[in-house]
Amino acid sequence: MNDPHLNLDHFWMPFTANRQFRGKPRMLVSAKDMHYTSDDGRQVVDGCAGLWCVNAGHNREEILSAIKAQLDTLDFAPTFQMGHPMAFKAAEKVAELAPAGMSKVFFANSGSESVDSALKIALAYHRARGEGTRTKFIGRERGYHGVGFGGISVGGIPLNRKVFGGQLLPGVDHLPHTHNLREAAFSRGQPKWGSHLAEDLERLVALHDPSNIAAVIVEPVAGSTGVLPPPVGYLETLRAICDKHGILLIFDEVISGFGRLGTPFAAQYFNVTPDLICCAKGITNATIPMGAVIAKDFIYDALMNGPEGLIELFHGYTYSGHPVAAAAAVATLDLYRETGLFEASRPMHAAIADAAHGMRELPNVIDVRNIGLIAAIELKSREGKPGARAYEAMVKCFERGVLVRITGDTIALSPPLIVGQSHLDEIFDTLGDVLRTID
Ligand code: PXG
Numbered sequence: 074m075n076d077p078h079l080n081l082d083h084f085w086m087p088f089t090a091n092r093q094f095r096g097k098p099r100m101l102v103s104a105k106d107m108h109y110t111s112d113d114g115r116q117v118v119d120g121c122a123g124l125w126c127v128n129a130g131h132n133r134e135e136i137l138s139a140i141k142a143q144l145d146t147l148d149f150a151p152t153f154q155m156g157h158p159m160a161f162k163a164a165e166k167v168a169e170l171a172p173a174g175m176s177k178v179f180f181a182n183s184g185s186e187s188v189d190s191a192l193k194i195a196l197a198y199h200r201a202r203g204e205g206t207r208t209k210f211i212g213r214e215r216g217y218h219g220v221g222f223g224g225i226s227v228g229g230i231p232l233n234r235k236v237f238g239g240q241l242l243p244g245v246d247h248l249p250h251t252h253n254l255r256e257a258a259f260s261r262g263q264p265k266w267g268s269h270l271a272e273d274l275e276r277l278v279a280l281h282d283p284s285n286i287a288a289v290i291v292e293p294v295a296g297s298t299g300v301l302p303p304p305v306g307y308l309e310t311l312r313a314i315c316d317k318h319g320i321l322l323i324f325d326e327v328i329s330g331f332g333r334l335g336t337p338f339a340a341q342y343f344n345v346t347p348d349l350i351c352c353a354k355g356i357t358n359a360t361i362p363m364g365a366v367i368a369k370d371f372i373y374d375a376l377m378n379g380p381e382g383l384i385e386l387f388h389g390y391t392y393s394g395h396p397v398a399a400a401a402a403v404a405t406l407d408l409y410r411e412t413g414l415f416e417a418s419r420p421m422h423a424a425i426a427d428a429a430h431g432m433r434e435l436p437n438v439i440d441v442r443n444i445g446l447i448a449a450i451e452l453k454s455r456e457g458k459p460g461a462r463a464y465e466a467m468v469k470c471f472e473r474g475v476l477v478r479i480t481g482d483t484i485a486l487s488p489p490l491i492v493g494q495s496h497l498d499e500i501f502d503t504l505g506d507v508l509r510t511i512d
Pocket of ligand 1: 124125182183184186188217218219220282292297298325326327328353354361478479480
């Protein structure tokens with residue numbers, strides 16, 4: 074770290090080994106397009122779009138100027154019983170990108186809040202229709218749905234749940250995850266094996282009875298648990314079972330939304346339409362925090378009953394549709410559309426897949442997975458030290474000017490959608506060199 078006067082004693086860092094970090098801090102001080110600049114003046118190519126969120130690359134002028142203009146005009150206005158134009162414009166832009174029939178947008182400030190909002194909307198929907206017994210949720214092992222109590226309950230990451238109490242939200246059950254090295258290692262794109270795992274939903278439905286189940290929530294592509302593309306036919310089976318039993322299907326598209334798979338949402342990529350979509354991150358290109366739930370019209374309509382003067386949904390955040398976040402969203406979504414960014418990035422899907430699968434013979438590599446503009450390289454864990462090998466790779470890559478993201482012993486790549494072949498070459502050449510040096 075360059076600045077000896079910077080006091081590191083007070084910022085309690087999220088999802089970070091705080092004491093280890095303080096021993097050897099890694100500081101980023103500015104960014105442009107595909108690169109960060111570190112505090113010692115090095116260019117670091119961004120292999121993971123920040124945290125899967127800077128989809129159009131860093132510090133895009135069009136977005137920054139819209140944010141500055143909004144700050145000069147209206148810093149804040151309430152959206153409880155009041156309105157301001159930018160929130161309505163942002164909602165319209167989000168709805169334009171969503172699958173047909175999903176035109177209602179509820180704003181939150183993060184992915185975690187959008188997940189909690191979606192779960193609550195599902196409960197309110199069933200109750201409004203006189204099916205208030207539908208209160209259970211089905212999540213999935215290895216699912217990540219943020220860190221609210223709702224999200225960690227339906228999520229399936231043991232360490233995110235362990236120290237926060239055994240029960241969490243009551244009435245939650247989990248589908249099995251779809252990761253299987255024996256059956257599907259080194260699959261390119263969607264694994265052919267595993268769609269039968271979606272049929273487990275029938276077993277859970279029979280166990281709990283449909284009349285008690287509100288919603289199923291999954292990431293169409295699990296991201297932070299190591300990049301797990303859905304097996305061929307898997308999402309279709311979930312959709313069919315939910316339809317059969319009147320259960321809402323929620324796609325958590327916090328990572329897969331806004332072009333990560335070359336389409337606005339994974340729903341369009343897989344041609345499976347959920348009832349609710351959670352999104353965040355790329356909605357503002359990560360410039361200003363924002364999350365959203367996109368709802369099918371029938372869900373919204375079911376809640377628009379009762380006396381007109383009555384608040385229909387007792388839920389919302391002070392900053393739902395915050396003017397500056399809304400301005401950032403409008404500018405971001407305009408930028409995506411005007412530059413045709415999602416379509417333009419599609420040729421890089423094969424390029425990242427080729428580069429990633431080119432790593433399969435390197436030491437300790439036990440799997441390579443990819444879909445859209447996402448790739449993952451899973452390393453064999455060191456005996457008794459899960460995560461140590463990938464952590465070492467991440468640190469060494471950073472020292473050589475490449476930012477990668479790790480989860481357990483999986484290295485995840487999800488560059489901004491403006492990535493070019495030369496960036497991919499730099500990322501994968503560096504990663505390859507690093508993997509050859511790690512025992
Ligand atoms: N759902 C999904 C699918 C996510 O990936 C969240 C919800 C929560 O979003 P917020 O905005 O509350 O953090 C996420 C967040 C990683 C990584 O590297 C992934 C996330 C966040 C930080 C790191 O895997 N995903």
